[in-house]
Amino acid sequence: MDFKFSCGKCGSQVFKTRSKPQSLEDFYGAVCVKCGATITESEIKKQASQLAEKLARDAFRKAGFN
Numbered sequence: 001m002d003f004k005f006s007c008g009k010c011g012s013q014v015f016k017t018r019s020k021p022q023s024l025e026d027f028y029g030a031v032c033v034k035c036g037a038t039i040t041e042s043e044i045k046k047q048a049s050q051l052a053e054k055l056a057r058d059a060f061r062k063a064g065f066n
Contacts, residue, residue, distance in 0.1 A: 003051060007032040014055050015039060024048070 004013040005027060015030035028041045 003048070005039060005044055005047055007031075007037050007039065008034060008037040009037040 005015070006013050008048075010032060012032050012034035014033040015027065016033055017026055017030045019026065021027055026043065026064045027039060027044055031037070032039065
């Protein structure tokens with residue numbers, strides 16, 4: 001499953017990183033190509049947490065739990 005981070009300012013999912021990302025930490029400090037905003041560690045963790053919550057809710061619904 002692919003997970004794409006979004007810029008908190010403009011919503012773009014295209015970032016310039018220092019090197020080819022190999023792990024989550026490689027995105028810390030990435031710069032949005034569209035608006036120039038820097039994505040922070042806390043923004044990445046917030047988006048990852050939101051995705052995890054959504055996946056858990058969807059799994060429970062699929063299993064018949066509401």
